[in-house]
Amino acid sequence: xxxxxxxxxxxxxxxxxxxxxxILAEQKRRGMSKEQINDAWFPKPPTYNRIGSRRFRRRLxxxxxxxxxxxxxxxxxxxxxxxxxxxxxxxxxxxxIANGVVLGVWFFRRTYISRExxxxxxxxxERLVQNRNQAFxxxxxxxxxxxxxxxxxxxxxxxxxxxxxxFVDAFVIYFAVAVLASTLxxxxxxxxxxxxxxPN
Amino acid sequence: xxxxxxxxxRQRFADAxxxxxxxxxxxxxxxxxxxxxxxxxxxxYFGLPLEAVFSRQxxxxxxxxxxxxxxxx
Numbered sequence: 001x002x003x004x005x006x007x008x009x010x011x012x013x014x015x016x017x018x019x020x021x022x023i024l025a026e027q028k029r030r031g032m033s034k035e036q037i038n039d040a041w042f043p044k045p046p047t048y049n050r051i052g053s054r055r056f057r058r059r060l061x062x063x064x065x066x067x068x069x070x071x072x073x074x075x076x077x078x079x080x081x082x083x084x085x086x087x088x089x090x091x092x093x094x095x096x097i098a099n100g101v102v103l104g105v106w107f108f109r110r111t112y113i114s115r116e117x118x119x120x121x122x123x124x125x126e127r128l129v130q131n132r133n134q135a136f137x138x139x140x141x142x143x144x145x146x147x148x149x150x151x152x153x154x155x156x157x158x159x160x161x162x163x164x165x166x167f168v169d170a171f172v173i174y175f176a177v178a179v180l181a182s183t184l185x186x187x188x189x190x191x192x193x194x195x196x197x198x199p200n
Numbered sequence: 201x202x203x204x205x206x207x208x209x210r211q212r213f214a215d216a217x218x219x220x221x222x223x224x225x226x227x228x229x230x231x232x233x234x235x236x237x238x239x240x241x242x243x244x245y246f247g248l249p250l251e252a253v254f255s256r257q258x259x260x261x262x263x264x265x266x267x268x269x270x271x272x273x
Binding site: 049124125128194196197 | 209220223224225229232234237238
């Protein structure tokens, strides 16, 4: 009976009428670490193995990035064609939405290659940790090059173009850097991960 | 091969070893080389020496090994 009680989760203890402070005291009595207590109170949603075939993932990478850059190019060309018009400023919220869509596709999915899992080693075995680290290393190399390119470019467009057009162009560069910063490790991992195997 | 002999699913084997079942698949396909720790865990799970489970050279077919033994005996 005592063994069963020791296995009860936070929700089950609550159902038995225990208050939060008593549950916390019980967890400490069980010798749970701070991390274990935190996980028990705020359990993470499960991660899934459904990552799709490599062909599907690669197509998705190309589709999301190509769509984003096409949209940015169209907005830039439109704002250049109509200098001083309000369309330049309207481009910015559209890019915020576009960034949100790309993030939604790559950042918030509950697969083991998503950003949620990238934040810690939890739920990853040695192969996945290795692949995650490789993806981060490669993303860092690519991203460093892009930032070194984007930084002087954004200054140059601001200096070269008077009025708010320069700022709009610089913001587009900033959004491109932001979307890559937040998705590049996941996208690299998704690109490289082999086709999934059958669980049986 | 060893897993199939014991009628183990990748999922069950992976759960027993504490790894993702995809990792078991990649190990079987030769797409991933395990750490020494995982290699020992797998060998211990099957109750076999490490060299019976892993080899740097591809394993010879069982039939050829059996017939060679019979020839030498």
